[in-house]
Amino acid sequence: MRYKFKKGNKLRKGMIPWNKNMKGYGKGRIVSQETKNKMGESKIGPKNHMWKGDKVKYQPLHAWVKRHKPKSMFCEKCGKVTSKLDLANISGEYKRDISDFRWLCRRCHMKEDGRLKAFKLLHKNIK
Numbered sequence: 649m650r651y652k653f654k655k656g657n658k659l660r661k662g663m664i665p666w667n668k669n670m671k672g673y674g675k676g677r678i679v680s681q682e683t684k685n686k687m688g689e690s691k692i693g694p695k696n697h698m699w700k701g702d703k704v705k706y707q708p709l710h711a712w713v714k715r716h717k718p719k720s721m722f723c724e725k726c727g728k729v730t731s732k733l734d735l736a737n738i739s740g741e742y743k744r745d746i747s748d749f750r751w752l753c754r755r756c757h758m759k760e761d762g763r764l765k766a767f768k769l770l771h772k773n774i775k
């Protein structure tokens with residue numbers, strides 16, 4: 649009994665154990681349809697999780713770049729000297745590479761962000 653229970657534990661959560669189908673002959677079809685639905689649901693879960701994971705990654709990377717890339721005195725795009733500089737990603741891929749980031753003034757950062765958002769939208773549509 650204990651052995652059988654252990655085996656049953658290997659089944660994925662939400663799935664109906666095989667021995668439940670044995671109770672009635674006609675019931676088998678209904679149960680398998682339910683199982684299909686549950687499999688469809690479980691596919692949505694990991695996808696959402698991955699999407700969340702990407703968002704969580706963003707912050708530590710920014711902190712890492714700030715530690716390794718000293719803050720500039722001027723905008724690295726237009727050369728304007730200002731203390732209001734933002735760390736901006738160049739490729740949009742958020743690589744763990746300080747050469748993929750630069751300090752931009754508010755105006756340049758907003759411009760770059762707009763370009764990146766348009767790029768990402770385009771990228772998504774292609775996918």
Ligand SMILES: [Zn+2]
Binds near residue numbers: 724726752755756757
């Ligand atoms: Zn600028």
